[in-house]
Amino acid sequence: MPPEWSSSPPDLLLVIDRTSGRPLRAQLEQELREAIRSCRLRAGERLPSSRELARTLGLSRGLVQDCYAQLVAEGYLVTRPGSATRVGAGAATSPGAAGPRAEATRLVADFRWGVPDLSSFPVHDWLWATREAARGMTTAELDYGDSRGSSVLREVLAGYLRRVRAASGDPELIVVCNGYAQGLGLVLRVLAERGVRTVAFEDPGSPATVDAAAGAAGLRAVPVPVDEHGIDVRALAATDARAVVVTPAHQWPTGVALAPERRLALIQWATDRNAVIIEDDYDAEFRYDREPVGALQGLAPDRVVSLGTVSKSLAPALRIGWVACPPALAGPLAEHKHRSDRGTPTLDQLALARLIESGRFDRHLRRMRATYSARRAALLTALAEHAPGLRVTGLAAGFHAVAHLPAGADEHRVVAAARARSVGLYGMSACRASRAATPARLVLGFGDVREQSVVEGVAAIGDLLTDRRRSTGP
Amino acid sequence: MPPEWSSSPPDLLLVIDRTSGRPLRAQLEQELREAIRSCRLRAGERLPSSRELARTLGLSRGLVQDCYAQLVAEGYLVTRPGSATRVGAGAATSPGAAGPRAEATRLVADFRWGVPDLSSFPVHDWLWATREAARGMTTAELDYGDSRGSSVLREVLAGYLRRVRAASGDPELIVVCNGYAQGLGLVLRVLAERGVRTVAFEDPGSPATVDAAAGAAGLRAVPVPVDEHGIDVRALAATDARAVVVTPAHQWPTGVALAPERRLALIQWATDRNAVIIEDDYDAEFRYDREPVGALQGLAPDRVVSLGTVSKSLAPALRIGWVACPPALAGPLAEHKHRSDRGTPTLDQLALARLIESGRFDRHLRRMRATYSARRAALLTALAEHAPGLRVTGLAAGFHAVAHLPAGADEHRVVAAARARSVGLYGMSACRASRAATPARLVLGFGDVREQSVVEGVAAIGDLLTDRRRSTGP
Numbered sequence: 001m002p003p004e005w006s007s008s009p010p011d012l013l014l015v016i017d018r019t020s021g022r023p024l025r026a027q028l029e030q031e032l033r034e035a036i037r038s039c040r041l042r043a044g045e046r047l048p049s050s051r052e053l054a055r056t057l058g059l060s061r062g063l064v065q066d067c068y069a070q071l072v073a074e075g076y077l078v079t080r081p082g083s084a085t086r087v088g089a090g091a092a093t094s095p096g097a098a099g100p101r102a103e104a105t106r107l108v109a110d111f112r113w114g115v116p117d118l119s120s121f122p123v124h125d126w127l128w129a130t131r132e133a134a135r136g137m138t139t140a141e142l143d144y145g146d147s148r149g150s151s152v153l154r155e156v157l158a159g160y161l162r163r164v165r166a167a168s169g170d171p172e173l174i175v176v177c178n179g180y181a182q183g184l185g186l187v188l189r190v191l192a193e194r195g196v197r198t199v200a201f202e203d204p205g206s207p208a209t210v211d212a213a214a215g216a217a218g219l220r221a222v223p224v225p226v227d228e229h230g231i232d233v234r235a236l237a238a239t240d241a242r243a244v245v246v247t248p249a250h251q252w253p254t255g256v257a258l259a260p261e262r263r264l265a266l267i268q269w270a271t272d273r274n275a276v277i278i279e280d281d282y283d284a285e286f287r288y289d290r291e292p293v294g295a296l297q298g299l300a301p302d303r304v305v306s307l308g309t310v311s312k313s314l315a316p317a318l319r320i321g322w323v324a325c326p327p328a329l330a331g332p333l334a335e336h337k338h339r340s341d342r343g344t345p346t347l348d349q350l351a352l353a354r355l356i357e358s359g360r361f362d363r364h365l366r367r368m369r370a371t372y373s374a375r376r377a378a379l380l381t382a383l384a385e386h387a388p389g390l391r392v393t394g395l396a397a398g399f400h401a402v403a404h405l406p407a408g409a410d411e412h413r414v415v416a417a418a419r420a421r422s423v424g425l426y427g428m429s430a431c432r433a434s435r436a437a438t439p440a441r442l443v444l445g446f447g448d449v450r451e452q453s454v455v456e457g458v459a460a461i462g463d464l465l466t467d468r469r470r471s472t473g474p
Numbered sequence: 475m476p477p478e479w480s481s482s483p484p485d486l487l488l489v490i491d492r493t494s495g496r497p498l499r500a501q502l503e504q505e506l507r508e509a510i511r512s513c514r515l516r517a518g519e520r521l522p523s524s525r526e527l528a529r530t531l532g533l534s535r536g537l538v539q540d541c542y543a544q545l546v547a548e549g550y551l552v553t554r555p556g557s558a559t560r561v562g563a564g565a566a567t568s569p570g571a572a573g574p575r576a577e578a579t580r581l582v583a584d585f586r587w588g589v590p591d592l593s594s595f596p597v598h599d600w601l602w603a604t605r606e607a608a609r610g611m612t613t614a615e616l617d618y619g620d621s622r623g624s625s626v627l628r629e630v631l632a633g634y635l636r637r638v639r640a641a642s643g644d645p646e647l648i649v650v651c652n653g654y655a656q657g658l659g660l661v662l663r664v665l666a667e668r669g670v671r672t673v674a675f676e677d678p679g680s681p682a683t684v685d686a687a688a689g690a691a692g693l694r695a696v697p698v699p700v701d702e703h704g705i706d707v708r709a710l711a712a713t714d715a716r717a718v719v720v721t722p723a724h725q726w727p728t729g730v731a732l733a734p735e736r737r738l739a740l741i742q743w744a745t746d747r748n749a750v751i752i753e754d755d756y757d758a759e760f761r762y763d764r765e766p767v768g769a770l771q772g773l774a775p776d777r778v779v780s781l782g783t784v785s786k787s788l789a790p791a792l793r794i795g796w797v798a799c800p801p802a803l804a805g806p807l808a809e810h811k812h813r814s815d816r817g818t819p820t821l822d823q824l825a826l827a828r829l830i831e832s833g834r835f836d837r838h839l840r841r842m843r844a845t846y847s848a849r850r851a852a853l854l855t856a857l858a859e860h861a862p863g864l865r866v867t868g869l870a871a872g873f874h875a876v877a878h879l880p881a882g883a884d885e886h887r888v889v890a891a892a893r894a895r896s897v898g899l900y901g902m903s904a905c906r907a908s909r910a911a912t913p914a915r916l917v918l919g920f921g922d923v924r925e926q927s928v929v930e931g932v933a934a935i936g937d938l939l940t941d942r943r944r945s946t947g948p
Contacts, residue, residue: 015768035636035637040636040637040640040643041636041637042633042636045633045637046833115617115618118613118614118616118617119613121613121616123608123611126608126821127604127605127608130601130604131601134597134600134601137597139592139593139595140592141791142592142595142789142790142791143589143592143789143790143791144589144785144790144791145791159516159519162509162514162515162516163509163514163515163519166514169514177815178652178815178816178818178819179815179816181813181814181815181816182814182815182816185813185814185815211813212813215813294489311618315616315617316616316617316618316816317615317616317617317618317619317819317820317821318819318820318821319815319816319817319818319819319820320819339655339659339685339686339689340655340656340659340814341651341652341653341655341656341659341793341815342652342653342655342656342790342793343793344652344793345652345791345792345793345794345819345822346791346792346793347600347791347792348819348822359520
């Protein structure tokens with residue numbers, strides 16, 4: 001028996017028919033040839049050792065060796081001393097292979113939004129937490145679990161939400177999801193099932209909300225305008241919506257905080273209409289002013305569903321988020337989560353719990369706050385130098401800013417002109433429900449842009465942001 | 475700055491209002507008291523160091539220290555030399571905490587089905603693969619990815635399906651999902667969107683199919699009987715179904731393989747009706763006979779959607795599965811996956827790819843085949859001894875058997891009588907669409923039952939399986 005894992009042979013489905021009367025070696029050769037021709041075995045793939053294959057198929061090892069030798073002679077297989085037998089290059093043409101992807105043009109700076117600094121992902125801390133979690137994991141935790149998520153993570157998240165977000169954190173009312181998108185989708189399905197027909201969303205806001213609403217049992221989505229105090233609650237009240245998706249701590253994408261009187265008015269609206277407020281607490285962890293804005297959910301836990309995610313604090317690829325919901329919705333939400341996928345991967349959940357509990361998550365957040373704070377400062381300094389007079393707002397939290405282009409400027413032209421200079425800019429129009437007569441704005445994401453690139457990028461396109469003739473000319 | 479992560483303070487949301495004119499120390503004390511009283515901070519939770527909190531709030535360290543001292547005096551906080559300041563026990567009562575869960579009765583043996591041997595999960599190999607995957611991961615792979623899944627895993631899975639399942643493995647036609655349940659749900663949604671109204675399922679079969687069908691845009695689910703050759707294709711053709719969920723390699727739960735002529739008839743049915751066959755390839759990796767049954771999908775890749783999972787080969791808690799689908803469905807399926815949750819966690823996917831590529835997955839499967847094979851033998855031996863004459867079928871693959879109770883026996887009574895002797899048995903009636911006049915059968919899962927427990931469990935209840943008087947008496 002080979003002691004090393006690296007020499008373990010792969011599995012291979014070959015059928016030998018002992019009742020057919022045909023010689024076994026001929027059958028095996030034909031099976032292997034056919035497997036290679038039909039691309040079930042592709043160039044470079046390793047074959048089982050002759051010993052292993054002989055044992056699996058109940059043949060003599062010599063027969064398998066002869067068969068391999070024959071196919072090597074025919075070019076189907078290749079072999080080198082001390083190495084596994086593999087399928088020969090060019091033994092069959094490989095169908096269905098995708099062509100090479102065009103490399104994206106290399107940009108000086110790409111101010112795309114919604115992505116944190118991916119290169120700062122604390123990979124060693126995550127691996128440490130995964131290892132620790134796996135060590136402490138019980139056998140039962142490897143089974144199908146509570147569809148709401150691991151009780152360990154729910155307990156830790158509840159404590160975290162209470163501490164950091166002034167939220168009403170109760171582990172029994174938390175459902176762990178695969179990121180924000182799944183959480184929103186499931187909440188909307190639950191609401192649709194309970195008779196909600198229309199869901200309101202912020203305008204400007206996230207275009208994904210409309211898609212999620214349509215995907216959830218055909219809910220109608222209506223836009224409600226956002227001004228400098230957040231969502232216009234009077235306009236909301238004029239709709240027939242019985243649910244609304246809001247970003248109170250740091251409105252997406254304008255960056256304003258929902259004003260205190262609006263917070264109260266919104267809760268009053270929900271109470272009067274027997275409606276539900278869905279709070280997207282997407283980048284709550286990153287704030288730069290002294291007085292942070294607590295979660296709306298803490299004020300009215302019976303009316304507010306609060307959605308959180310690690311996509312901005314750690315990395316989108318982890319696909320972990322959570323829903324903290326009113327008692328009435330917890331049961332139906334758990335049921336929908338069960339129906340959807342039986343629960344979020346347990347080891348990942350336990351790793352996140354360990355990361356938070358150990359203090360490493362908080363440490364990462366502090367480090368990232370310093371990083372984003374420096375990028376934010378670099379952005380403001382560079383804009384002041386290269387686009388003097390440009391109005392920039394929305395910077396109290398998170399990692400994006402809003403640049404107000406001069407009256408009459410054309411977002412699309414500015415974006416195109418910047419692209420011609422290898423700088424990625426993104427207009428706010430993509431976040432708007434109505435495209436008519438809206439002021440030209442850019443959403444400048446700086447989460448995944450290094451300080452140096454921020455400076456170089458702004459230097460390259462600063463003139464486009466203030467000079468009307470260049471940005472709107474023919 | 476404390477250099478150790480273990481002394482990193484947690485984040486804490488406290489609001490100090492400098493415009494109110496109230497003393498800052500009084501404000502801070504009140505904020506902390508309130509956080510403890512309202513259970514945002516709970517007994518035993520760690521507070522930030524005075525230095526850290528002072529920096530965060532822009533206060534002097536002395537002020538924070540005085541404030542902490544005051545709250546220690548009041549019993550809200552506790553402190554010990556060289557240790558972090560924590561919330562005192564009993565500082566506030568903790569609401570919403572769930573009561574202690576009743577411990578499940580300890581069983582001699584629990585022949586529940588659908589679960590592999592959880593204690594054999596190759597945790598070291600998985601951690602190794604995770605570490606390797608993380609090391610080789612690009613920054614871009616930490617971002618939102620292709621909703622179909624990592625191209626690395628899809629490539630590896632395609633090779634694996636071709637090799638082991640004689641399937642038509644094309645990475646472009648594979649969508650990675652969070653286990654089988656999500657895969658089935660998404661496929662049914664796609665079919666519903668394309669006009670399918672009725673989906674057929676095997677009877678007996680998995681009750682989850684009916685639930686999934688109802689959950690997917692209200693598809694109607696119709697049962698089709700299974701006999702000793704698998705699903706009755708003639709009965710299927712008598713329904714108006716344009717999709718069917720089948721388990722051809724090892725029918726769940728009867729354990730029969732779909733007979734060759736039925737395989738062809740099923741594909742013919744799909745071609746004639748422009749219908750789709752959904753193949754649940756759930757325990758394909760574990761077979762004990764020499765001539766394994768290849769995936770149906772390999773015969774008709776344009777008609778068959780094949781669903782796989784690691785829930786039986788590794789552990790359900792990983793939540794990884796895949797769908798290999800016809801070209802026409804690949805796009806819509808990727809779209810539904812995107813809408814559902816943006817994709818399966820990337821690091822987990824890369825770890826699975828590494829596990830398979832390295833040969834460690836195959837090695838694990840071989841080890842498990844030996845384990846299950848031994849349990850299967852122990853089960854048969856014990857049944858022959860303690861329940862002589864009992865008919866046992868369905869053992870060609872997987873890790874469950876079907877015990878045929880004597881005519882007239884009552885499944886529920888046998889199950890209840892076994893439970894009274896601390897042995898978990900499960901009747902096949904839970905898998906049946908129609909309950910009237912069906913033969914009494916037990917589905918004996920031995921995946922997560924040790925050999926010793928198999929022997930002891932059967933010894934304890936063997937008489938119930940053959941002795942009609944005991945199992946059906948008053």
